[in-house]
Amino acid sequence: MAVSTPSRRQFLIASGATLAGIAVSSSGFANFAPYYAYHRSGNPLTGKTDPFTLGVASGSPTANGFILWTRLAPDPLSPDSAAPGGIALKDHPLGIALDVEIAADPAMRHVLRQGTALAEAAHGFSVHLPVDGLTSDRPYWYRFHLGPYTSAVGSARTLPRAGRPADRLTLGFTSCANFERGYFSGYRHLAAEQPDLVLMLGDYIYEQVEQNRPVLRRHSDNAVPTTLDGYRRRYAQYRLDPDLQNLHATAPTLVTWDDHEVENDYAGDWSENFAPPAAFARRRQAAYRAFYEHMPVRNRPHAAGLDIYDSVTVGDLARVSLLDGRQYRSRGACYAAPGQGGGHQVDSRTCPELMDPSRSMLGLRQEQWLGGNLATSPARWNIVAQNVIMAELDARDAAGTVTAWTDAWDGYPLARRRLLEQLTRARNPVVFSGDIHSFWNNDLMLDGRTVASEFVTSSITSDGPPQAHLQAMLDAHPHVHFAESRKRGYSLVEMTGGTLTSHFRTVSHVGDPQASLATLRSFVIEDGRVGAAAA
CATH class of the missing domain: 3.60.21.70 (Alkaline phosphatase D (PhoD))
Known part of the structure; x- marks a missing residue:
């Protein structure tokens, strides 16, 4: 979209921004005040490596906002379900708070919004932060902080309002x-x-593994995932790829799936090879949940699936x-x-x-x-x-x-x-x-x-x-x-x-x-x- 780059003063006036908090949806964030305080008292992952190993992303842009994503994973290929991404659930049963900044420039010198997001333990310590109240048809840049660690800077943008003139996309x-x-x-x-x-x-990941011919890069566990742990590790391995991380940090995405995010050629409730319906339902739900945990999507998983x-x-x-x-x-x-x-x-x-x-x-x-x-x-x-x-x-x-x-x-x-x-x-x-x-x-x-x-x-x-x-x-x-x-x-x-x-x-x-x-x-x-x- 062809837009001019506003001055910082124009940007602040247009958006009504000061150092106000980021507008978020009603996710019960107020209930996590003790975790915010704990986070600000120091790094809750003391002794761990960089938790932002999987990068950042934005998605589902609107005229006044977007979804911001990251997932805390200091040990992203960890196979332990009690410690997804290398973070022990017993130490952080609800999640971990981290700081978010949104700026008018890629160097993050002109910060327009600051706020706090929750990396939810129930979803593998992933963040899905709805941001709104921004100016339409504008570029923004963002990053996350946790203790001494800072994520990569990502780029997002709001859209021109529906029906208003837009000359290029x-x-x-x-x-x-x-x-x-x-x-x-x-x-x-x-x-x-x-x-x-x-x-x-679609086919953002592949659940299959090549057994009978050479590969250029091996899936880390060399096994077909069927559980939440398995799908998490598969997504994490893909998300570690620097070219994929760079693309997500460059532009907002809309993401759908095809079959390999779950199983080759499945159709609705039906497994490719007619696995028992209850078993396939569990597998599909695990795959959908891992998809949610690694994508900047707006809706949460529910008992029947993920919209x-x-x-x-x-x-x-x-x-x-x-x-x-x-x-x-x-x-x-x-x-x-x-x-x-x-x-x-x-x-x-x-x-x-x-x-x-x-x-x-x-x-x-x-x-x-x-x-x-x-x-x-x-x-x-x-x-x-x-x-x-x-x-x-x-x-x-x-x-x-x-x-x-x-x-x-x-x-x-x-x-x-x-x-x-x-x-x-x-x-x-x-x-x-x-x-x-x-x-x-x-x-x-x-x-x-x-x-x-x-x-x-x-x-x-x-x-x-x-x-x-x-x-x-x-x-x-x-x-x-x-x-x-x-x-x-x-x-x-x-x-x-x-x-x-x-x-x-x-x-x-x-x-x-x-x-x-x-x-x-x-x-x-x-x-x-x-x-x-x-x-």
């Missing part, structure tokens, strides 16, 4: 970062582009609707037998479940929310950001049999139709997707006409499918205009009032931590015109 979107398959240089290059917002569209779908509105320029395509989806269609779940091809003629109108990818409540979000948007560009490819990619075998892949939108055709009908009522709808480890540009079709463009980003590190398979999709589907699986990277999108331009950025090699950057292809959509053209 730059955002990046990413997917599929398997720690074992390569280095996160794509995150480093995205941070260097200084985006206003980053969308992370993460969200939206932001950037003035009159853009509304981004971020979807959750895993938690509420119906079970995949037409499983062959128990123990043979997960994504698979089904014959459309012999799978009546495919056309069951009650089946949903998003769940009824989220479908209704999205419809309202699109219908009431004041924005010129309406982005739907979600986890899996949306374009129709039915396959035909040598006998002409049409099959559908059950783990993507092809496995939920009537739910996709309902979403596409919603898109027809929005101005300039565009869909961003991930999951498939390749770059795509597709037209999204409804009754023979294009209603929106879809851009799919490749993976940060995960291996792509065979390019020959993608070429077959290009040859068979006129609405698929570009598909490339041999490159890893991310997508950068630049929006103005008149155009939306999407760049497919690629890294030279995921095995090189200093990999260079290139642009594979760019596409542009003009305001009021459906479909993308080569830029």
Whole structure:
């Protein structure tokens, strides 16, 4: 977003800021006054190392604030459930207080707000601090303090108020970062582009471990996590990566999940291999809780799960609707037998479940929310950001049999139709997707006409499918205009009032931590015109 940098006096007047405390939600912080006093009497982690090993982050920006995140973890890969991150629960049963500063400059010389946040013991000593009362359309910088330790400085920004003029927005979107398959240089290059917002569209971590082929970096415990301890350690290992930390410190994020945050190809309440429902529910809840503990998200976990779908509105320029395509989806269609779940091809003629109108990818409540979000948007560009490819990619075998892949939108055709009908009522709808480890540009079709463009980003590190398979999709589907699986990277999108331009950025090699950057292809959509053209 193009904004001028105000003087300190202008900034203070505009925000009404002095050294007042940060506005927070009603989380019962007043109940922790003894812990604040204890913290201020000295370092509660005496003898420990730096507690800010996992960095800082901001998320869910609004016109007057954002969520600030960190997690205290002096020993981040500690396997002891009684001492998550190396902090003993018996010593800090409720949590640890730490100081927060918000400033007008990256050097933190002009501090505008000071306050106290709680690293909650119940959530692995993580902080989710809602900040509000700030000036719209402004950059801010922040950091945390605990005893002699100070976190890295993070950058956040507030958005232009909904419906107010906004002339530019730059955002990046990413997917599929398997720690074992390569280095996160794509995150480093995205941070260097200084985006206003980053969308992370799933597979932020991988629960799997590679057993039968070499890896560049080994998951620390070399085991598939199934418990809260296991998922915590997996997230902590990813969060220790300097390129990932740098990206989170550079720009606010909106984060959704796909399957690998829990288990490959799970669907709602259903395990990939039909594990006992109660056992899988415990595993899923543990995974969701660890996700919450490591992400700058607004909502807390509850007994049924964690509500993460969200939206932001950037003035009159853009509304981004971020979807959750895993938690509420119906079970995949037409499983062959128990123990043979997960994504698979089904014959459309012999799978009546495919056309069951009650089946949903998003769940009824989220479908209704999205419809309202699109219908009431004041924005010129309406982005739907979600986890899996949306374009129709039915396959035909040598006998002409049409099959559908059950783990993507092809496995939920009537739910996709309902979403596409919603898109027809929005101005300039565009869909961003991930999951498939390749770059795509597709037209999204409804009754023979294009209603929106879809851009799919490749993976940060995960291996792509065979390019020959993608070429077959290009040859068979006129609405698929570009598909490339041999490159890893991310997508950068630049929006103005008149155009939306999407760049497919690629890294030279995921095995090189200093990999260079290139642009594979760019596409542009003009305001009021459906479909993308080569830029």
